[in-house]
Amino acid sequence: MRIAMVDYPTWRVLHVLGAVLLVGNVTVTGFWAAFLYAQRAALPFRPVARAILWTDLLFTVGGASLLTFSGIQLILITGIPFWGTPWLVRGVASLVLATVLWLIVLVPDQFRLERMAADDTAGIRKVFLRWSVVGWISTAILFYGLWSMVSKRGG
Secondary structure (H helix, E strand, C coil), rough: CCCCCCHHHHHHHHHHHHHHHHHHHHHHHHHHHHHHHCCCCCCCCCHHHHHHHHHHHHHCCCHHHHHHHHHHHHHHHHHCCCCCCCCCHHHHHHHHHHHHHHHHHHHHHHHHHHCCCCCCHHHHHHHHHHHHHHHHHHHHHHHHHHHHHHHHCCC
């Protein structure tokens, strides 16, 4: 159902804001986590993992929700045929794939990292490495989706 009180330019601004919050947070989180992981001898990693959980709740979930909801509104306003618009399908598919990776691998690993004992260096290293690799793959997928949506191209 289209919300009539909000006009097309406002939905576009909200859509871009959602993308900025989502893609910006996952990108910055990856860099900060790597930096702080390298400093784990001086700073326990558990509070870092807790901060990642909270920023994901606020910015990743918030940005993705805003991105999705405003995107649906934009489709309804413009009448763009979803399945007949390849760049739109690729953009949405990228968001869905990144979300699945986030839910299946990243969030559980974040909870594991948040609960691991500080002296379990081998365990922390293993989980952090998987979280980092899958996280950067997921981030690259989001950047591809962003590129597809903005350029209206992509293969």
